Amino acid sequence: MEMTTEENGLKKGPWTPEEDRMLVDCIQKHGHGSWKELPKLAGLNRCGKSCRLRWTNYLRPDIKRGAFTDEEERVIIDLHAELGNKWSVIASYLPGRTDNEIKNFWNTRLKKKLLRNGIDPDTHMPRTHLDTLLPVLPQLLSYNSSRNLTWEGIVRSQEDAARLAKVLLVGNILQLLNTGTTSVLPPVAMETFSPSLGSAQVTNRPPWDSHMMGLQLERFTQKPEFDALTCQPSFKDALRPVFQNTMETNNVMDINSNKFGESSNMYTDYEVPDLISASPVCLSTDQEPDNFISLAEFSNPPTTSEALEDILMDDEASNYYWKRVLE
DNA sequence: AACGTAGCCAACCGCCTACAC
């Protein structure tokens, strides 16, 4: 690898084992009180900043090497949802991991994983339905066009479309209640609709990771009786029965508490699922990518998407709640 | 075998903040 040298004569680029040894020796002898003075003390032709970075990100004895565990992954996702790109703060919750390492892990893997799961990595909220549906549109089209649709099939597709519209609307209502903005992706797996849509090999997941779902529900339940935007009675009353069970059974983070991270089990109370397969018919076990999760994982513990499914699948209940919502 | 591409990660860059003077 080519060695680069700055105009001031200081070396840049990758560190050699010899340089590493000199730096470690020096810090063990003298500590690193002044990073500016350290290179001279160590006999290194590097700037203090470079030495500090090398030490903190690579040579420090308490650095934890190796792949991130699932637990660490969950912590990072949840902390990022709370803190954003505060890598140094996030690193403080993960002993032995550096901010740089976490940042790289986030940018190269977690971000993509969340995107695949339909979650916007910046907001930790579901991506827009267009973002989500467009990638699978060709599959949906090719699947349906590959069949000779009978009238029954056509009607079925219409039903699918109606169900999809309902899901989108529920998602938008939820987001409106929570953030005052709309545009949200369909929060349930495609197989919810019908086999005609469910056969598409699409990366589905619950609408939000469990943690965020907890926040959503918490906010949801703490909404004032009247909607702040419309000064009308909130939709929550109409929807509350649907979520009651979920709210009672799920552990949710107390967003009013500043004790984030103090609970020893707060990261084990829920799972951040990966992806679920769109259709057991379509995907055999050995075909499933490792980032897919089973439907069983998806449905336990109960989530809002289950509640949504209840709305959608139970026609009587559906009619009742939708009547309430639309009134 | 050669080439192209994507993923990964160490290291650098530039900006911000705290602090000393």
Added chain:
DNA sequence: CGTGTAGGCGGTTGGCTACGT
């Protein structure tokens, strides 16, 4: 209070490697 400097932080780059064509 203004200025200079060191340290810290997040964003970005560039090289290495693995994999696909």
